[in-house]
Amino acid sequence: MQKTAETIWGNCLSFIKDNITPQAYKTWFEPIKAVKLTDNALSIQVPSKFFYEWLEEHYVKLLKVALNKELGDTAKLVYVIRMENTYGNKQPFTESIPSSQRAQMQSQQVDVPTKSKSPELKNPFIIPGIRNVKIESQLNPNYNFESFLEGDSNRLARSAGMAVANKPGGTSFNPLLIFGGVGLGKTHLAHAIGVEIKDKYPEKTVLYISAEKFTQQYIESVKKNNRNDFIHFYQIIDVLIVDDIQLLSGKAGTQDVFFHIFNHLHQNGKQVILTSDKAPVDMQDIEQRLLSRFKWGLSAELQHPDFETRIAIIKSKLYRDGVEMPEDIVEFLANNIKTNIRELEGAIISLIAHSSFNKKDITLELAKSIVDNYVKNTKREVSIDYIQKVVGDYFQMDVETLRSKTRKRHIVQARQLAMFFAKKLTKASLASIGSQIGKRDHATVLHACKTVNNLAATDKQFRKFVEDLDKKLAV
Structure with a gap:
């Protein structure tokens, strides 16, 4: 039977698969394709320079044994790096591997390092021309747990943040999504988690980035034709913190690349922390497959401080x-x-x-x-409690009646108006509005807002209710 690049590489993969963890095999060997076999040299295609460097640094012995079994001691391996049209010609197979090293190799666990020894790793945080691949965390040490005071408004989010900091990637809070209005401490808490992790686990690679900067880096990587290197850089992070994730709204390309990065990190037990000014259910123009992943862990709301x-x-x-x-x-x-x-x-x-x-x-x-x-000089945001009081006073009913379970038409309409103005005048999520106005769910709030809009357009008396309340609640 004639040997082809595909059959040789297929046999190598079978051997490799038996000697490493399934996750390592899936991450580092499944994406490789056999290209050609010439003069006992097998050419394989890899997605990026970083990918090739990683194989050479961590799997060169395993690759040598696998290829020698198929092609003998004179076997050579040539890497074809996709997209960049460059070839990495390496001839690492010049000596045999002692059985003791092979046994050690067979129990190898993949753990991505905090820094690469090679200057080829494209770190989007490094100024071009400076050969430095150290990954700085971009964290602000002043934003720590000590200065993030606990209260009823933030207890859940802060406790979840502490749990993640104690065991990053090892809790069910992955991803941890912290959401809430402007100035309530989302960025502070996200930094605090990162600072605490760096303190407890100095060997872990922690990286904070805004969604806006992530998008800019991605666009730059597409322009420079090194999208795969961009992806692989983010795939080596142990704890990825992305601020204002809602800013990915409408950016299909950036959402797609973040989806692949998120999947890789999550599958490899790495921690993802996100912040947003909206709950996942309220995010617009974010792909459903991404939203569903945001809901895998815990969404914790920061509310107005008491x-x-x-x-x-x-x-x-x-x-x-x-x-x-x-x-x-x-x-x-x-x-x-x-x-x-x-x-x-x-x-x-x-x-x-x-x-x-x-x-x-x-x-x-x-x-x-x-x-x-x-x-x-500051645009004020009214509270949901205040809105309920104003609406209740307008319709001459107390707040308890407004929040009650009764289905009487005039009370239902007052409740719907309170929900409508809470959505319009506050940064609270639909779920939070529903919870505070009679323990309803987000779907009820959404229905209330649609009903108010429809009635205001068709019912003259109801339109006057909306206009009057708008003036009373003007900020």
Whole structure:
């Protein structure tokens, strides 16, 4: 029987498959194709330079044994690197492998290293021309768990983050999706998890990146015709943190490449952490296959901080800055800036700056003038509780009645209007709105919003309800 490249490589694969883990075989050998057999040299096609370098660094002995069994001691292996039209001609098979090394090789476990020895690894974070392949985490060490204060609004997300940090890739929280409105601490928590992992597991490769930067890097890789190297770079990460994943909306190519990276990481027990300003159910123009994967782990919402948490945040900020402030001023700030932690910290910084520059004590009057200015220049977000109260007062019913299970028409309409305005005026997810307005699910909220839109277009009286409430809730 005549030997062909396909039959020789097929026999090699059978031998290799018996000597490594199924996952390693699937990752590193299934994508390879036999190209040709010439003068006892087998040419195989690999997806990228990085792929070839990885084989040479980790599987050269195994490849040697497999090929020698088929073609004898003079066998040679030629790598054809797809897309880049370059050839890597290696002749590594120049000595026999002792049986002791072969036994060691047979129990080999694949674990992608934190850095590659080869300068060919295309690291999208390295400036062109600088031969450095070390992968920096891009983490901000100031965003840690110590400065991320726990309260009712963030307890689930923070606890899940701690669990992931203690055992990355080893919990059911994979991926961990942290979602919530602007300024509630999503980025802070994502960094805190990464910082804690780096502290506990310094050997692990942790990488933080915004979805926007990921998209830019992907576009650049397509332009430079090294898409596969881009994918393989991200596939060696142990803990991948992607901020604002909702920004992949409508970007089909980037979604596709992220899908393949996500699958590889998840299948290999690596940890994925995502943040978003929306729950998966509310994301628009994201492929269904990607959304379904976002739901594999845990989606944890960061809600608006309650009064006690706001007090704790202010005191923590003052302590870190070495500033003392009377208790009544702390309470005033906590009572008047409710929607956003970033806004709250900004007001404290403004207050301290005014006091310092003008050499004035921090007084309640000064705090009031700062807050008035701050609130005027900041678009405020009303709370769901406030919306329910305004709608209840308008229809002369208490909030308990509004949230009740009754199907009376006027109460149902009031409830639907509250849901409609909560969706319009807050960053809360549909699930969160439903939960706070009578323990309904997200589908009920979606139906309520459609009903309000339809009735406002066809019913003159109902349209007046919407217009009146719009004015009352104007921010």
